[in-house]
Amino acid sequence: MTKPSTFQDIILTLQQFWATQGCALLQPLDMEVGAGTFHPATFLRAIGPESWSAAYVQPSRRPTDGRYGENPNRVQHYYQFQVVLKPSPLDIQEKYLDSLRALGVDPLVDDIRFVEDNWESPTLGAWGLGWEVWQNGMEVSQFTYFQQVGGMPCKPVTGELTYGLERLAMFILGFDSMFDMPWCKSAQGVVTYGDVFHQNEVEMSAYNFEHANVEALFKQFDYCEAEAQKLVDLQLPLPAYEMVIKASHAFNLLDARHAISVTERQRYILRVRQLSRAVALAYYQAREALGFPLKHISHSVGRNIE
Amino acid sequence: MSNDLLFELGSEELPSGAVWPLVDELANRLTASLAKATLQHGKVYRYASPRRLAVLIHDVQATQASQQLSRRGPACAGTIDSQGQPSKALAGFAKSCGVTVAELTTIKTEKGEWWAYEAMMPGVNTTDLLPSMINEAIAGLSIAKPMRWGRGEVEFARPVHWAVLLFGEQVVTTEVLGVTTGRQSVGHRFHHPQAVDIVSPRAYEALLKDAFVVADFKMRRQMIIDQVQQLAKQHGFDAVMPEALIDEVTSIVEWPQALLADFEPAFLDVPAEALIAAMQIHQKCFALRDHEGKLVPHFITVANIQSSNPQQVISGNEKVMRARLSDAAFFYRQDKKQPLIDYAPATANVVFQARLGSLQDKTLRMQALMNYLVHPLALESAQALRVTELSKCDLMTGMVGEFPELQGLMGCYYARHDGEDEAVAQALNEQYLPRFAADALPQSNLGIALSLVDRLDTLVGNFAIGQKPTGMKDPFKLRRHALAVVRLLIGVPAAMNLSTLIDETLHVYGSSLKQTGNEVSQLQPFILERMQSFYQGQGVAAELVQAVRARQDDWLFDIDKRINALLEFIKLPEAVSLSAACKRVNNILQQAGMPTENQTVEQDLLEEPAEKILFNQLQAVEEQVASRYSAGDYGMILSQLASLRDPVDAFFDHVMVMADNQAIKNNRLRLLARLQRLLQGVADISLLQLSS
Numbered sequence: 001m002t003k004p005s006t007f008q009d010i011i012l013t014l015q016q017f018w019a020t021q022g023c024a025l026l027q028p029l030d031m032e033v034g035a036g037t038f039h040p041a042t043f044l045r046a047i048g049p050e051s052w053s054a055a056y057v058q059p060s061r062r063p064t065d066g067r068y069g070e071n072p073n074r075v076q077h078y079y080q081f082q083v084v085l086k087p088s089p090l091d092i093q094e095k096y097l098d099s100l101r102a103l104g105v106d107p108l109v110d111d112i113r114f115v116e117d118n119w120e121s122p123t124l125g126a127w128g129l130g131w132e133v134w135q136n137g138m139e140v141s142q143f144t145y146f147q148q149v150g151g152m153p154c155k156p157v158t159g160e161l162t163y164g165l166e167r168l169a170m171f172i173l174g175f176d177s178m179f180d181m182p183w184c185k186s187a188q189g190v191v192t193y194g195d196v197f198h199q200n201e202v203e204m205s206a207y208n209f210e211h212a213n214v215e216a217l218f219k220q221f222d223y224c225e226a227e228a229q230k231l232v233d234l235q236l237p238l239p240a241y242e243m244v245i246k247a248s249h250a251f252n253l254l255d256a257r258h259a260i261s262v263t264e265r266q267r268y269i270l271r272v273r274q275l276s277r278a279v280a281l282a283y284y285q286a287r288e289a290l291g292f293p294l295k296h297i298s299h300s301v302g303r304n305i306e
Numbered sequence: 307m308s309n310d311l312l313f314e315l316g317s318e319e320l321p322s323g324a325v326w327p328l329v330d331e332l333a334n335r336l337t338a339s340l341a342k343a344t345l346q347h348g349k350v351y352r353y354a355s356p357r358r359l360a361v362l363i364h365d366v367q368a369t370q371a372s373q374q375l376s377r378r379g380p381a382c383a384g385t386i387d388s389q390g391q392p393s394k395a396l397a398g399f400a401k402s403c404g405v406t407v408a409e410l411t412t413i414k415t416e417k418g419e420w421w422a423y424e425a426m427m428p429g430v431n432t433t434d435l436l437p438s439m440i441n442e443a444i445a446g447l448s449i450a451k452p453m454r455w456g457r458g459e460v461e462f463a464r465p466v467h468w469a470v471l472l473f474g475e476q477v478v479t480t481e482v483l484g485v486t487t488g489r490q491s492v493g494h495r496f497h498h499p500q501a502v503d504i505v506s507p508r509a510y511e512a513l514l515k516d517a518f519v520v521a522d523f524k525m526r527r528q529m530i531i532d533q534v535q536q537l538a539k540q541h542g543f544d545a546v547m548p549e550a551l552i553d554e555v556t557s558i559v560e561w562p563q564a565l566l567a568d569f570e571p572a573f574l575d576v577p578a579e580a581l582i583a584a585m586q587i588h589q590k591c592f593a594l595r596d597h598e599g600k601l602v603p604h605f606i607t608v609a610n611i612q613s614s615n616p617q618q619v620i621s622g623n624e625k626v627m628r629a630r631l632s633d634a635a636f637f638y639r640q641d642k643k644q645p646l647i648d649y650a651p652a653t654a655n656v657v658f659q660a661r662l663g664s665l666q667d668k669t670l671r672m673q674a675l676m677n678y679l680v681h682p683l684a685l686e687s688a689q690a691l692r693v694t695e696l697s698k699c700d701l702m703t704g705m706v707g708e709f710p711e712l713q714g715l716m717g718c719y720y721a722r723h724d725g726e727d728e729a730v731a732q733a734l735n736e737q738y739l740p741r742f743a744a745d746a747l748p749q750s751n752l753g754i755a756l757s758l759v760d761r762l763d764t765l766v767g768n769f770a771i772g773q774k775p776t777g778m779k780d781p782f783k784l785r786r787h788a789l790a791v792v793r794l795l796i797g798v799p800a801a802m803n804l805s806t807l808i809d810e811t812l813h814v815y816g817s818s819l820k821q822t823g824n825e826v827s828q829l830q831p832f833i834l835e836r837m838q839s840f841y842q843g844q845g846v847a848a849e850l851v852q853a854v855r856a857r858q859d860d861w862l863f864d865i866d867k868r869i870n871a872l873l874e875f876i877k878l879p880e881a882v883s884l885s886a887a888c889k890r891v892n893n894i895l896q897q898a899g900m901p902t903e904n905q906t907v908e909q910d911l912l913e914e915p916a917e918k919i920l921f922n923q924l925q926a927v928e929e930q931v932a933s934r935y936s937a938g939d940y941g942m943i944l945s946q947l948a949s950l951r952d953p954v955d956a957f958f959d960h961v962m963v964m965a966d967n968q969a970i971k972n973n974r975l976r977l978l979a980r981l982q983r984l985l986q987g988v989a990d991i992s993l994l995q996l997s998s
Contacts, residue, residue, distance in 0.1 A: 071636060073629045087456045090465065093318060107496040111609040111619045114319035114356070115558060115590075118451065129453045129464070131319060136622025137589055137607060145455055145465070156457040176625055258652075 003104035006182045007169050007193055010103060011057055014081050014163065017102045018055035021095060023083060026056035031242065032249040035060050036082030036162055040241060043124060044283050045084065046149045046158040050294035052086040057165070061249070063212075063256035066205030069198050072177035073167060076204055077197065081163040088145055088159030096133070096143065096161055103172055110171075111136050119144045123248050123272040125151045125280070128160070140168040150280020166193070208256040217259070221250040221268070228275045237282035244275045307368040308346070309432075309474035312507035313440055314353070314360035314491055315482065316468035321450075322356070322557035324463050326523055328447055329354035333361045335443035343435055344370055353511070353521035355560045357495065360521060362507050366473070370429025377403060379421035382412055396421060433473050437480035440471060444483060460484040468492060475506045493517025494560050496611055518612075519560045527556040533564035534592050534606050541566065543594040543602055551586050558590070559610040567591075567620045571603040573631040576638050577719050583709040584630045591627070637704035646720040649702040650695060656702070659782070662767040663818065665698050672697065674814040675759040682800035683751045686729075693730045693756055696721060697737055714738045740790050743843075747793060758794050758807075761787040766811040769829045772822035788836040795862035803860040804830055834859065841869065849993050850876070856990035864938060871940035872989050880951035881996055884985060887954045888992035891982045894963055898975050905980040911973040916960040920953040924981060931987070940988045947985060954981070 004010045019025050029039040036058035037043060045052040058080045066076030085092060093114070097107060105112070114131035119142065121127070130144035142162040146154045166178045175181045179194030224247035231240035251268050254260050260268060287293075313336070320328070329352045340347055340363070348364030379399035386392055392400070392407045400407045403423040413422045444462075452461040460466070460483050471478045471487035480487050490501040491510075497518035504510050511521055520526040530552060538545040555562070573581060578601040582593045585605050592606040607623045609616075653665035662668070673694045680687050700706050700717035718735035722728070729752055736753025737760060739746055748754045768774070768782050775784050795804065808829055812819070834855070841851045846869060854868040875881055912918045927950060931943040963978065965971045985991060 067636065071629070071632055074633065090456060090467070106614075108611060109613055109615045109618055110622065111611050111613060112496070113558060113610055116319070116321040116323075118321075129451055136609075136619045137591070137626040138622060145453055147453055155454075157453075157455050159455075170625070171622060176628070264655075 004172060006173070006184050007165070008184050010165060010169050010172060011079075011081065013103055014099060015055065015057075017099045018083055021053070023053045023055040023085075026054050028056060028058050029245075031245050032061050033058065033245055034062050034248070034252060036080040037121065037124070037126075037160065038245055038248070039082065040238065042082060042084050042158075042160060043126070043149060044237075044241065044280070046086065046126075046146050046154055046160075047152060047280055048284050048287050048292060049155065050086075050287065050292050051156075051297045052084060052158070052294060055081070055083045058082050061252070063204075063208035063252050066201065066208050066256070068205040069179070069194075069201035072179065073170065075166070075178070075197070075201050076208060077200060079165040081165050083161040083163075084158055085161075086158040087156030092159045092161075093143075096141070099161075100135075103168070105135065105172065114143065117142065122269045123251070124149065124276045125273045126276075128154075130160075135168075135171055138167055138171055140164055140171060150283075151277040152280060152284065169193075208253060212253045212257055214254060214257050214259045217250045217254050217257075221247050221254070224250065225271060225275060228279065232275075232278045232282050235282060235286065237279050237286055240275075240282065241279045244272060244279055247275065248272055308348075308365040309368050310472075310507035311347070311363040311366045311432075311436070312360065312470060312472045312504065312510055314358055314468075314470040314504075314510070315444070315466060316358050316470075316492055317462065317466045318464040319356040319558075320359075320463050322554050324450065325354045325356060325359075325557040326553070328449070328463065329359040329361065329523070331447055332359055332443055335446055336361055336363065336439065339439045339443060340366065343430075343432075343439070345432055345435075351511075352523065354523045354557075355519060355521055355526070356558055357560065358491070358519075358521065360470075360510065362510060364508075366432055368433075368473075369431050370435075372429050373427040375423070375425045375427045377423045378413065379403075379410065379423065382419040382421060385421065399423075433476070433478050436471065436473065436478045440480065440482060440487075458484055470504055472504060472507050491517075494519050494611075497561060520562070521560075523556060526559070526562060527552060530555055530559075530562045530564070530608055533562060534608070537564050537566050537606055538592075538594055541594075541604065543596060543604065545606060546582060546586075546593040546595060548586070551590065551592070555590055555608050559608055561610055561612065563609045563612055563616075564606050565609055565616055565620050565623070566604060566606055567624045567627065569603050569605065569624065569627050569631055573635060574601060574603060576631065576635050577712075577715070579715050580634045580638065580705060580709060580712055581631060583712055584634045585627070587709065587711075588630050589623070589627060591623070633708070634705065637708055641703040641705050641716070641720060642723055645724045646696055646699045646717065646726070647724070649699040652702040653698050659767065661771045661820065665701065667818070668763060669694060669698050671763050671811075671814050672756075672759045675762065675811055676755060678810050679755045679759065682802050683755050683798065685752055685755055689727055689730055689733075689752055690755065692726065693733045693737075693752055694759070696726070696730065696734060697756060697760070700734070740793060742786070743789060747797060754794055754798065758791065759811075761791050761794075762807055762811045763814075765791065765829060765833070766808060766826060767815065767819065769825045769832075770812070770815065770819050770821045772825055774825050774828060774832070784832075785836060788833045789840060791833055792837045792840055792862060796866040797863070799863050801861060802863075804833060804862060805860050830860075837862065837865070846873065847995070849995050850989075853989040853991055853993040856993065857986070857988065867938050868940050868988050871944050872991075874941055875944040875947070875988075875991075876994065876996060878945070878948050880948040881991075881994070883951055883955060884947060885991045885994045885996050887951075887958065888982070888985050888990075890958065891978045891985070892992050895975065895978060895982065898964075900972065900975050900979075905976050905983065907977045907980060908973050911970050912977075913970065914961045916953070916956045917974065917977065920950075920957045920981070921977060923950055923953045924977070924984060928980075928984060931984075935987070943988055950981075950985070 004013050015025055026041050039058055041054045060080050061077050063076050065074050067074045113134040115134055117130060117132040119128045126149040128144040128146040132139040133141040133143055144160045146158040146160060148154060169181055170178055173181050179198050181193045182190045183193050183196050184191050224243045228240045228243035231243060251272060333350055333352045337350055345367045347366040351362040353360035380395045385396040396407060399421060400410055410421050410423055412419050449463045454461055455465040462483050466483040466485055468490060469482040469485050469487045470489055470491050472489060477489050478487060489504050491504050493502050494517060502513050502517045504513055514521045520529060534545045581601060585591045585593045594602050594604050596602050609619050613619045653669060656665040658665045658668040673691060676690045676694045680690050696717060700720060701713060703716060705716050706713050714735050714737050718731045721731040721734055729750060733750055733752035733756050736748035736750060737756040739748045739757055748757050765784060765787055768784055773782060812826060838851050842848055850872055851869060854865055854872060858864050858868055907921055912921055927946050930946050934943050963974045
């Protein structure tokens with residue numbers, strides 16, 4: 001494959017690379033989440049003894065990171081390319097570096113570094129150890145060995161790779177502002193990332209910081225919390241999990257509106273975490289009831305299946 | 307016979323803060339277990355990089371020395387019966403030694419004859435001991451956050467990939483953290499991904515250097531310092547190089563290459579400290595200053611490769627730096643959109659500490675306490691109020707949210723921007739000084755006062771709710787605050803007693819404080835303990851501080867003056883015998899058991915010339931120093947004492963205190979009591995341990 005020249009080339013290259021490595025290529029979760037980790041293909045699949053390898057793009061929203069489209073690389077909506085490998089193979093770092101090579105990165109030209117960065121999601125009751133990967137000082141990926149999810153130890157351990165697609169693309173394509181990068185090139189000309197998303201950044205920043213209805217969001221949070229609890233009791237972990245995701249996004253918006261004090265903040269995080277734990281346990285039990293169907297799927301990552 | 311020992315553990319990139327501590331601990335544990343196994347060895351070398359921890363030990367004894375084993379069994383008497391059969395006890399002893407009774411010997415002592423087992427135990431080969439030594443050393447390492455990987459149950463700081471274990475040129479094969487030891491190491495991740503065969507322990511460093519790895523941590527650290535300084539110098543700059551940053555950079559590279567990069571000069575409008583924080587904390591880069599100390603729009607990054615296109619690495623780093631600095635600039639702009647004081651209401655939502663209320667509660671308490679300090683510290687009342695109101699506002703700003711270590715400083719910048727009094731702005735910057743033991747103190751009285759009330763509030767509050775530090779546990783950094791209080795109060799001449807300040811702080815807390823016990827009473831001793839160690843850190847002998855504390859234990863400025871005067875006094879040739887005389891006087895008075903309140907000496911009863919001379923001199927000195935106490939002129943007082951040495955020595959040489967005549971005896975005791983009061987007026991010099 002030739003060196004990517006557009007944002008979408010990069011996605012295509014990564015998909016191709018990880019498909020070759022035996023990952024199931026999934027599609028984004030159709031809900032507002034703060035990171036690819038929230039996708040059930042990561043959070044829930046990390047639970048229990050089953051093997052699992054998947055890759056997907058996940059649009060991610062972090063309301064507090066909005067800068068009204070004025071910062072060339074901070075936005076409230078961006079894309080992550082997420083890869084999960086369970087159990088984590090011993091050569092996972094090499095595989096990751098191969099994916100960078102597939103994107104045209106030469107680690108003898110660019111300074112690639114694995115810099116300690118431990119991940120913890122208080123709301124998901126999850127934590128892991130790993131790195132942020134630097135390319136010439138820019139964090140282009142997160143690399144995490146999950147140790148615990150939903151309060152349960154991860155056995156086996158899931159290795160999670162998260163590429164920050166915009167940052168990575170800015171580097172590979174050589175742009176100083178993400179808004180200037182080409183999304184695609186067509187006979188009619190170049191469509192830039194800004195053409196696709198700049199207006200969205202301006203309007204969504206205004207919404208997140210200034211107009212999101214605080215009162216309604218608090219109600220929404222309460223509703224989702226109650227609903228999630230009800231669904232856990234009904235042993236329906238997947239819809240319950242969707243409610244957790246919604247509650248979590250409502251919380252993020254409230255945070256952007258500075259509607260939650262530091263004390264309350266802890267309390268809200270605790271509430272979401274309790275739900276996550278309940279969902280994780282219910283999911284484990286549901287998979288167990290099914291006999292952990294993917295437990296004996298041989299781990300195909302690393303074998304060229306073409 | 308001895309051989310060199312090399313152990314290397316190869317892993318994925320270790321947390322930067324763990325690299326040196328882990329190798330240091332590993333080396334210490336290994337040498338300790340060699341010592342325990344009575345194996346002699348030579349020099350110990352520690353190698354550490356992000357991907358490896360290695361210990362090289364020269365000339366390790368190859369075999370333990372043989373040991374004479376001697377075990378005593380039961381007493382001989384009655385252990386062999388008439389049939390020649392051994393008793394149960396004797397048979398059991400032989401069995402426990404793994405021999406027959408015939409192989410035992412006997413030993414005779416004064417108390418009788420005993421069965422014994424004596425044998426020569428051959429020493430074990432070091433290579434047989436190494437596997438368990440290595441594994442025990444690793445198992446005992448303190449790893450802050452251990453992890454598992456894959457399907458394994460093994461835990462370490464990061465996944466382990468290889469281990470080298472050589473004794474001389476021989477591989478010692480064992481299992482370490484799930485891998486089998488061998489002689490294959492690995493070079494630099496990108497420059498030399500192939501295996502490196504380590505032919506012998508001493509070849510390790512050179513072989514790795516050929517594979518683009520500077521394994522020696524300290525050497526690599528020095529390389530980084532040299533490269534950065536040289537590069538800065540080439541361009542006429544000085545690099546800002548805090549130790550912690552150098553350590554961190556050393557821990558994330560194996561093949562350091564310093565590169566100079568630029569940022570847009572427009573960012574220099576943002577406070578320099580914020581820019582430096584952004585460079586250091588987020589990018590682990592070195593900021594640069596010109597010869598006048600002004601920040602310049604360049605920085606140095608240390609890459610881990612010798613790039614075939616360094617310009618690409620540089621421009622990449624510049625891009626990131628631009629984004630980082632844009633963020634700092636964004637916060638700076640955004641924060642200034644409202645005056646600093648407008649952030650005050652938000653402090654009501656921030657918890658200061660669980661049982662001590664919000665940040666706003668704290669601010670209000672600080673205000674009340676500040677009020678108390680207005681007079682003694684000669685503060686302007688309005689400024690004192692204002693600076694306290696503003697003190698915690700910057701904690702609510704975006705910039706301090708992003709860079710917490712800029713607290714205080716950002717308050718200063720924003721206050722200045724708002725047109726607050728310069729004194730107020732400056733005090734805001736000074737409020738967290740001193741941040742650590744050797745840090746600078748606030749220069750202004752307003753800054754001193756603010757720093758003081760903040761810490762007193764924290765100390766009193768925490769002691770009241772039972773959070774007094776115990777052992778290593780000091781989550782609220784109370785020892786540091788106490789030391790800061792000591793250093794601050796030493797510099798405040800106003801007559802302010804520590805106990806009064808504590809009472810006043812407690813009073814300000816009022817009924818809002820639910821005290822758990824009586825721990826507040828331990829606060830003053832706690833602070834004075836810090837004072838004691840502060841002076842010891844300055845090289846002042848403990849008993850010297852104790853001598854002063856016997857006279858003054860509450861007003862720190864006065865304590866400091868007395869200590870300084872006493873330090874001068876002990877340099878005098880008279881000090882030794884005066885201190886000794888003081889001890890003697892104490893003993894005599896104590897033994898006489900006479901009340902010392904009455905110090906009226908009746909001149910008529912003085913018989914001996916020596917006591918008359920002493921009394922005259924005593925009166926003369928008393929007269930000279932009487933007026934000096936109120937001025938705290940302790941140096942002068944102590945230097946006057948010197949003139950008493952000869953009369954005191956002569957007195958003890960020629961005068962018998964315990965005279966038969968009761969009246970004369972009592973008169974002499976009263977003379978000594980008066981001498982004692984004079985000698986110990988500044989400090990109890992009898993406590994000094996001086997040698998001539």
